[in-house]
Amino acid sequence: MIFRVHHGSGVPIYLQIEAQVKQSIAARLLREGDALPPVRKLAAELRVNPNTVARAYQNLERDGVLRTVPGGGCYVNSQTSGLLYKEKIRRLKPLADQLAVEATQMRLAPSDAIDLLENSFKSLTHSATENSHD
Amino acid sequence: MIFRVHHGSGVPIYLQIEAQVKQSIAARLLREGDALPPVRKLAAELRVNPNTVARAYQNLERDGVLRTVPGGGCYVNSQTSGLLYKEKIRRLKPLADQLAVEATQMRLAPSDAIDLLENSFKSLTHSATENSHD
DNA sequence: CAAATTGTATTACCGTACTAATACAAATGA
């Protein structure tokens, strides 16, 4: 599991870590039960304070993405979201709205925006199949 | 033109204003040539410092969304983005990727996410037609 | 049990983002 981080990007380190973990799970590079790097190891790799990594892991645990055993380690959770369909939609709507507004703003046709989203999904499943023979 | 703003939301006021202006334009509640509220008037309505509104307007001008006449006022620009198709896609891709990742994370089917995005587009055109007879 | 490895809690520093107060400048309009 390789993570990379940009210090001067303005984006907080812990958010960059969270995003990469989520992406890795969505792309099935990380699967249920897999162990994440220990906070100290990852922190050393990224030249960052262990607390920064810990913060990312804690946020991910709060979001139900992973479970953590104090003294043990951090592991990818089963990704069963117990959410109702309507609740999922409610949470994703702001993001979709923003995408629609920005696309309209730059006069991109809705169909093109939809193609773009389809491709984002395809990218996920592609990296999944690429790594399914390990 | 009614704007609303939440002070304790953590989201900076000027960003809230920017988002609402963009939305209003995308939904064609505001059209090319329309005047925006003077910074002082809007600032008074929102109980906010004029500079905060000015900052939003300046950012929107930087983004080519509106043009501003010092001493005159602020007006909605013609929304012709001179961007190449590939550049539009490049700018929107991170947002689409995020939507795909989050949807996958909460185990929402891609088709449902696409429906959601379609509806976001429809909401825009609906509020447009609702207000096209003025 | 003891040592090593794991995650956690506390504290503090530092920068910067956000907002505001105030004064300035350009354009409009009676």
Place this chain on the structure above:
DNA sequence: TCATTTGTATTAGTACGGTAATACAATTTG
């Protein structure tokens, strides 16, 4: 022209976010 209305620039204060140093606690492993 003169007053009013518009946007702008400068400065500053306050709060908060991000990161780090350090010490603590729980688990694993020999």
